[in-house]
Amino acid sequence: MRTMPDATRDEAVITALVAALGEKAVLTGAERPARNASDWSTLGPQPALAVVRPTTTEAVAAAMRICAAHGVPVVPQGGLTGLCGGARPLPGAVALSLERMTGIEAIDPASATMTVWAGTPLQVVQEAADAAGFLIPLDLGARGSCAIGGNASTNAGGNRVIRYGMTREMILGLEVVLPDGGIVTTLNRMIKNNAGYDLKHLFIGSEGTLGVITRLVLRLFPKPACTLAALCALPDYASVVGLLAAARRGLGPMLSAFEVMWPDYWETIAMTPGVRVPLPHGHAVYCLIEAQGTDETFDAPRFEAWLEAQAEAGLLADAVLSRSLADVKTFWGVRDACSEFPQVLGPHEPFDIGLPVAAMDEYVRACKAALSQRLPGAFALFYGHIGDGNLHIVAGLKGASPQPKDVIQEVVYGLVREFGGTVSAEHGIGLTKKPWLGHVRSEAEIALMRRLKAAMDPNGVLNPGKVV
Amino acid sequence: MRTMPDATRDEAVITALVAALGEKAVLTGAERPARNASDWSTLGPQPALAVVRPTTTEAVAAAMRICAAHGVPVVPQGGLTGLCGGARPLPGAVALSLERMTGIEAIDPASATMTVWAGTPLQVVQEAADAAGFLIPLDLGARGSCAIGGNASTNAGGNRVIRYGMTREMILGLEVVLPDGGIVTTLNRMIKNNAGYDLKHLFIGSEGTLGVITRLVLRLFPKPACTLAALCALPDYASVVGLLAAARRGLGPMLSAFEVMWPDYWETIAMTPGVRVPLPHGHAVYCLIEAQGTDETFDAPRFEAWLEAQAEAGLLADAVLSRSLADVKTFWGVRDACSEFPQVLGPHEPFDIGLPVAAMDEYVRACKAALSQRLPGAFALFYGHIGDGNLHIVAGLKGASPQPKDVIQEVVYGLVREFGGTVSAEHGIGLTKKPWLGHVRSEAEIALMRRLKAAMDPNGVLNPGKVV
Numbered sequence: 001m002r003t004m005p006d007a008t009r010d011e012a013v014i015t016a017l018v019a020a021l022g023e024k025a026v027l028t029g030a031e032r033p034a035r036n037a038s039d040w041s042t043l044g045p046q047p048a049l050a051v052v053r054p055t056t057t058e059a060v061a062a063a064m065r066i067c068a069a070h071g072v073p074v075v076p077q078g079g080l081t082g083l084c085g086g087a088r089p090l091p092g093a094v095a096l097s098l099e100r101m102t103g104i105e106a107i108d109p110a111s112a113t114m115t116v117w118a119g120t121p122l123q124v125v126q127e128a129a130d131a132a133g134f135l136i137p138l139d140l141g142a143r144g145s146c147a148i149g150g151n152a153s154t155n156a157g158g159n160r161v162i163r164y165g166m167t168r169e170m171i172l173g174l175e176v177v178l179p180d181g182g183i184v185t186t187l188n189r190m191i192k193n194n195a196g197y198d199l200k201h202l203f204i205g206s207e208g209t210l211g212v213i214t215r216l217v218l219r220l221f222p223k224p225a226c227t228l229a230a231l232c233a234l235p236d237y238a239s240v241v242g243l244l245a246a247a248r249r250g251l252g253p254m255l256s257a258f259e260v261m262w263p264d265y266w267e268t269i270a271m272t273p274g275v276r277v278p279l280p281h282g283h284a285v286y287c288l289i290e291a292q293g294t295d296e297t298f299d300a301p302r303f304e305a306w307l308e309a310q311a312e313a314g315l316l317a318d319a320v321l322s323r324s325l326a327d328v329k330t331f332w333g334v335r336d337a338c339s340e341f342p343q344v345l346g347p348h349e350p351f352d353i354g355l356p357v358a359a360m361d362e363y364v365r366a367c368k369a370a371l372s373q374r375l376p377g378a379f380a381l382f383y384g385h386i387g388d389g390n391l392h393i394v395a396g397l398k399g400a401s402p403q404p405k406d407v408i409q410e411v412v413y414g415l416v417r418e419f420g421g422t423v424s425a426e427h428g429i430g431l432t433k434k435p436w437l438g439h440v441r442s443e444a445e446i447a448l449m450r451r452l453k454a455a456m457d458p459n460g461v462l463n464p465g466k467v468v
Numbered sequence: 469m470r471t472m473p474d475a476t477r478d479e480a481v482i483t484a485l486v487a488a489l490g491e492k493a494v495l496t497g498a499e500r501p502a503r504n505a506s507d508w509s510t511l512g513p514q515p516a517l518a519v520v521r522p523t524t525t526e527a528v529a530a531a532m533r534i535c536a537a538h539g540v541p542v543v544p545q546g547g548l549t550g551l552c553g554g555a556r557p558l559p560g561a562v563a564l565s566l567e568r569m570t571g572i573e574a575i576d577p578a579s580a581t582m583t584v585w586a587g588t589p590l591q592v593v594q595e596a597a598d599a600a601g602f603l604i605p606l607d608l609g610a611r612g613s614c615a616i617g618g619n620a621s622t623n624a625g626g627n628r629v630i631r632y633g634m635t636r637e638m639i640l641g642l643e644v645v646l647p648d649g650g651i652v653t654t655l656n657r658m659i660k661n662n663a664g665y666d667l668k669h670l671f672i673g674s675e676g677t678l679g680v681i682t683r684l685v686l687r688l689f690p691k692p693a694c695t696l697a698a699l700c701a702l703p704d705y706a707s708v709v710g711l712l713a714a715a716r717r718g719l720g721p722m723l724s725a726f727e728v729m730w731p732d733y734w735e736t737i738a739m740t741p742g743v744r745v746p747l748p749h750g751h752a753v754y755c756l757i758e759a760q761g762t763d764e765t766f767d768a769p770r771f772e773a774w775l776e777a778q779a780e781a782g783l784l785a786d787a788v789l790s791r792s793l794a795d796v797k798t799f800w801g802v803r804d805a806c807s808e809f810p811q812v813l814g815p816h817e818p819f820d821i822g823l824p825v826a827a828m829d830e831y832v833r834a835c836k837a838a839l840s841q842r843l844p845g846a847f848a849l850f851y852g853h854i855g856d857g858n859l860h861i862v863a864g865l866k867g868a869s870p871q872p873k874d875v876i877q878e879v880v881y882g883l884v885r886e887f888g889g890t891v892s893a894e895h896g897i898g899l900t901k902k903p904w905l906g907h908v909r910s911e912a913e914i915a916l917m918r919r920l921k922a923a924m925d926p927n928g929v930l931n932p933g934k935v936v
Contacts, residue, residue, distance in 0.1 A: 110709045110826035111857060112716065133717075157660050163721070166660060169637060184912045190822040190857035192625050192634060192893040194673055195901075195908050196935055197917045201669030205662055222716040241578045248580065248690040249601075252762035253631070253721030294720035298766045354658040358578035389579060389658035425660040433663075440663050444652045449665045455923030467664055 006092065013070040013094070014050055020062045025100075027051040036077060036095050040142075041085040041432055048075065048095035055100045057175060057183055057214040064212065065181030067094050068461045074179075075463050076208035078150025079121060081142035083352075084430025086154065086207040086466055098149050101214060104128045112220040113172060113189045118149025118213045125218070134220035137164035141339060149213045155205030157426030162387040163256040163292070164221065166426070167204065173217035174200040179210075179457035187217050202452070207428050209463045210456045224292035227256075228303040229328045233283035233318040237361035240285055243315045244357065244387055247289055250306045254299065257290035258387030259335050262364055265381040266334075272344050275337045276330060278320045285361075287386075288335050290328070338383065341394055345379065348396030349408045353416050354389045354425035363391070363419050370411045371395060375404055390425040413439050429467045437468070474560065481538040481562070482518055488530045493568075495519040504545060504563045508610075509553040509900055516543065516563035523568045525643060525651055525682040532680065533649030535562050536929045542647075543931050544676035546618025547589060549610035551820075552898025554622065554675040554934055566617050569682060572596045580688040581640060581657045586617025586681045593686070602688035605632035609807060617681045623673030625894030627803075630855035631724040631760070632689065634894070635672065641685035642668040647678075647925035655685050670920070675896050677931045678924045692760035695724075696771040697796040700778075701751035701786040705829035708753055711783045712825065712855055715757055718774045722767065725758035726855030727803050730832055733849040734802075740812050743805045744798060746788045753829075755854075756803050758796070806851065809862055813847070816864030817876045821884050822857045822893035831859070831887050838879045839863060843872055858893035881907050897935045905936070 017026045027033070028050045037045035049072065054060045067074045073093040080087055089095045098119035105115040109132065116125055122136075123143040129136040138151060140158050150156075152174070156167045164170065173188035176199075186199055203211045234240055240260055247255050261269075266286050270277045279286065293299025303321075310316055322328045341348065355363050364382045371378045380395040395408050413423050417439040424433055438446065449468045457464075485494045495501070496518045505513035517540065522528045535542045541561040548555055557563045566587035573583040577600065584593055590604075591611040597604040606619060608626050618624075620642070624635045632638065641656035644667075654667055671679045702708055708728055715723050729737075734754050738745045747754065761767025771789075778784055790796045809816065823831050832850045839846045848863040863876050881891050885907040892901055906914065917936045925932075 108824060108826065109713065111824045112713075155662055155666070157662075161660060165637070168666070169633070178916070182912055182915075184916055185910060186913055188890070189824050189888075190890060190893065192629060192853070192856045192858045193822050193890045194623055194625075194894055194896045195890045195892045196897055196905055196913070197920060198623070198636070198669065198673050199913060199916055201666065202920075205666050222720055224720065225717075245577065249693075250762055252690055252692065252760075254762075292720075294718055294722075295770060298770045302763060302766045354661050356576060356579045356657050358576065385660070388660045390660045420657075422656075422658060422661045422663045424663045425658065426662055428662045429664055437664055442653060444650055445654055445664070445667060447650075448646070448652050448667055451923060452665060452670075452920075455919060 009070055009072065010049055013067060013072045016066045016070070017050065017052055017063060020066060021052065021054055021059050025053050025055070025059065027053070035080060036097055037089060039080045039082040039085060039087045041083050041088065041430065043085045043088055043431065046089045046091060048089035049092055051095045051097055053097045053100045057177065060096065060177045060212055060214055061181045061183050063094070063096055064177050064179065068180060068459065071459070073461055073464050076153070076212045078119065078147030078153070079142065079145045081146040082150065082154060082430060083427045084432045086428055086430035087150065088431065090465065096212060098147060098214070105215065107132045108189060111189050114218045114220055115187060116148055116216055116218060118215060119147050122146050122148055122151060129220055130223070133223065135223045136218065137221050138167055138170055148216060152204050152213050152216055153206065153208045154428045157385070157390065159259070159385065160256050161385060162258055163253060168201070170219050171200060171204060171216055172219055174203055174213055175215035176203050176211035176213055179462040187215065189217055207430060207463070207467050209453060209467050224294065226293045226296035226299055227290065227325065227328050228293065228300060229288065229290045229322040229331045230307050231278055231320050231331045231334065232287045232289065232316050233279050234285050234287060234315065235317045236284050239315045240287060240386065241358060243287060243310060246310055246315065250309070251291045251303070254291040254293055256292040257288065258385070259288040260384060260386040261286040261335070262382040264379070265383045268344060268381055269334055269337045272337050272340050275333055277334060278330060279318055283317050288331055338392070338394070345394065345396065346398060347401065347403050348394045349403060349405055351393040351395070351412050352425050352427040353391050353393065353412065353421055353423060355391055355416070355419055355421035357386060357389055359419045360386060360391060363415060363421070367393070367412060367415050370415065371408065374407050374411055409436070416440060431466060434467065477538055477540065478517055481535060481540045484534045484538070485518065485520055485531060488534060489520065489522055489527050493521050493523070493527065495521070503548060504565055505557060507548045507550040507553060507555045509551050509556065509898065511553045511556055511899065514557045514559060516557035517560055519563045519565055521565045521568045525645065528564065528645045528680055528682055529649045529651050531562070531564055532645050532647065536648060536927065539927070541929055541932050544621070544680045546587065546615030546621070547610065547613045549614040550618065550622060550898060551895045552900045554896055554898035555618065556899065558933065564680060566615060566682070573683070575600045576657060579657050582686045582688055583655060584616055584684055584686060586683060587615050590614050590616055590619060597688055598691070601691065603691045604686065605689050606635055606638055616684060620672050620681050620684055621674065621676045622896045625853070625858065627727070627853065628724050629853060630726055631721060636669070638687050639668060639672060639684055640687055642671055642681055643683035644671050644679035644681055647930040655683065657685055675898060675931070675935050677921060677935050692762065694761045694764035694767055695758065695793065695796050696761065696768060697756065697758045697790040697799045698775050699746055699788050699799045699802065700755045700757065700784050701747050702753045702755060702783065703785045704752050707783045708755060708854065709826060711755060711778060714778055714783065718777070719759045719771070722759040722761055724760040725756065726853070727756040728852060728854040729754040729803070730850040732847070733851045736812060736849055737802055737805045740805050740808050743801055745802060746798060747786055751785050756799050806860070806862070813862065813864065814866060815869065815871050816862045817871060817873055819861040819863070819880050820893050820895040821859050821861065821880065822890035823859055823884070823887055824889070825854060825857055827887045828854060828859060831883060831889070835861070835880060835883050838883065839876065842875050842879055877904070884908065899934060902935065
């Protein structure tokens with residue numbers, strides 16, 4: 001890094017960026033949009049030195065080279081919907097926003113692939129696939145705002161990972177700008193390609209710390225012809241594990257979601273205005289099971305027969321079966337009502353942890369007990385994508401301001417370490433979870449991550465201090 | 469690297485290995501098994517300085533440290549069934565064989581995972597999964613000999629990639645010994661884990677050049693309840709593309725194989741002793757379609773209805789539907805008869821290329837024409853996993869000895885570059901395909917691979933000169 005005085009350096013880098021990219025691409029001072037100062041984490045705004053909005057991969061590379069030469073850090077930005085601060089500017093850094101690099105470049109129906117610019121909102125990608133007769137199975141609440149490049153750099157999850165995998169599994173090729181401004185184009189369209197190292201995996205899920213994703217080749221999937229769902233009440237967690245195994249066996253790859261809700265969650269949802277709860281409360285645990293079929297004539301009776309067999313096997317205390325897409329929507333309404341929690345519960349801490357499936361219920365009990373002990377009167381609701389080992393928690397102390405965040409995190413993440421889980425199943429590490437990374441990754445693992453970071457970005461120019 | 473005289477260095481490294489691992493683990497001179505001198509490539513034997521067979525991860529790490537300290541290269545070995553020389557010893561190198569690190573360590577039915585030692589043969593892994601009520605979908609002809617660690621380090625493919633993905637998609641966690649002897653243990657059992665960089669992808673598919681895989685966590689899949697298949701003759705390649713799209717839509721995730729055979733292949737098979745060909749020859753192209761279902765009551769009529777609809781749509785010239793598992797086996801016999809080619813065709817060159825699906829037939833025609841022009845009288849048979857973009861070719865000049873290997877490779881790989889394909893879909897690069905890597909990967913990509921190699925193995929101790 002150079003050791004120019006900051007103000008001189010800042011002026012020099014902005015002058016060089018304007019010269020290379022044009023005035024419209026470099027926003028400074030009052031021109032900097034407020035939205036580029038933060039993401040959806042609770043860290044609050046941190047304005048960037050400048051917001052740079054290139055329109056080509058070459059311009060991204062030029063911006064990287066200029067910032068690297070001046071020793072000015074760069075923070076890549078997509079839709080800014082991340083929850084861990086990964087895209088939030090660092091003091092004195094340039095925010096490199098991909099928001100003007102949007103659009104579908106090509107669809108190849110025979111290979112079932114789509115080539116797309118990284119700044120394209122997920123919903124636009126989904127709609128383009130749909131118009132071409134295909135499905136993009138990645139789906140999140142933030143679909144209208146999040147960018148597909150950000151989904152890739154955070155390896156986004158969502159509700160249907162059990163069937164389609166994480167974002168990583170949906171990507172065949174990438175174009176990336178490296179921290180030194182080099183461009184690596186690997187827009188592979190083949191499912192099988194073992195010609196040398198598979199470089200894309202370096203950049204997927206590394207939260208913009210190893211390279212800036214500019215273009216992607218996505219796999220397209222066939223559209224399901226029908227969607228079937230059931231909302232079930234179960235007598236105990238052992239039945240959940242049994243039902244999951246039975247769903248894997250009996251529904252096979254049709255199984256597209258297996259969501260579990262513990263009773264505190266269910267009871268809170270039942271009190272939420274506008275949510276219809278199709279099963280009474282008082283049961284030990286609740287599941288939402290969804291299957292996507294290719295032909296309703298065969299798949300609807302099969303799903304019903306499968307559900308009846310589970311009832312006969314004693315795995316279900318109660319259940320409702322969908323008879324229409326409206327029913328499916330109502331069932332998902334119960335699961336998605338968690339988005340109303342800020343209104344219903346007031347301030348709280350949200351978590352996105354992972355655990356081996358067999359250990360989930362024991363974890364839930366241990367976590368509730370430890371929270372009650374450390375914070376008498378605390379609430380904690382548990383729900384998640386159990387088929388993928390992903391548990392969400394919201395916990396807090398009603399009326400407390402500020403919330404006892406540190407204690408809650410200590411309890412939740414301390415037990416995650418004990419149970420062999422992960423502190424981030426799908427949201428990433430960014431800045432907010434960095435203190436907890438050592439809870440679930442060994443010193444040797446973190447040293448190897450740092451070795452990769454140093455190899456790719458020896459001067460620490462790209463999103464420094466994030467993840468590792 | 470040290471610059472000790474070779475003989476002194478060799479003696480010193482062997483003495484140190486024996487002291488650390490014991491005499492039984494270090495085979496030298498006439499004790500070195502012939503099998504460890506080569507793999508299934510055509511490169512011929514190259515005996516190692518010593519064959520080291522550790523039984524623990526710590527012993528692998530000790531061996532790596534000792535070899536690194538003496539500047540003696542290490543070549544990791546699994547089942548030695550690779551086709552590109554990746555596991556073949558280098559002159560003066562130590563062969564580090566995982567053959568005594570075998571066995572299933574744990575099966576977790578709730579998370580549907582298996583933890584296994586890297587030297588375990590694939591077939592043993594398959595049988596253990598089967599006994600526990602699960603499926604390991606990875607399957608290759610070499611199943612009895614290949615090791616699961618080798619499958620991971622080469623990212624093996626196989627026949628059912630269209631449904632289950634490559635080996636990469638079946639791995640949740642790895643334990644790896646680094647070139648400096650460090651141990652990185654990431655035995656993750658969760659499908660979703662975004663806590664930091666996903667390090668396993670560095671080692672999967674890098675053919676033992678970045679680390680030695682010692683243990684793996686594999687995903688287990690539900691066993692299919694029924695298997696259905698059809699062998700079809702089609703009027704042209706456009707119908708193949710249409711049939712693939714219809715299979716993706718209509719069979720959805722049941723679709724477990726989509727294999728295509730061009731007429732030369734079919735006619736050669738028809739002359740192969742012991743192979744029954746259930747359709748007459750003379751058609752433009754042939755497909756084998758397989759679907760794995762969860763309930764024969766629903767899935768058999770569905771498969772038949774789907775096939776009838778394709779016939780009505782004019783996509784099929786002729787077809788036979790399986791009525792039993794024996795029929796399915798007969799159909800696969802046609803596809804697998806390529807293993808008899810050495811007997812039927814005599815000497816020839818085999819290829820494992822990848823292409824965008826839409827370009828396949830044009831490639832086949834261009835390749836046949838170019839071969840005929842360069843080598844009048846040459847034969848070339850085309851077949852492969854077309855649903856995955858993977859085309860196999862066997863080509864040669866009957867009676868020629870030696871075969872005009874260089875000309876054939878120039879034609880095949882030259883056109884692969886023109887058509888935007890890959891020189892290795894599933895077999896890897898190893899040594900034999902290294903000269904062609906630059907045909908399908910850019911200078912920037914290869915430079916990045918080298919940067920990774922240098923970061924992980926700065927002294928070039930681990931499998932040097934392979935891949936990059």
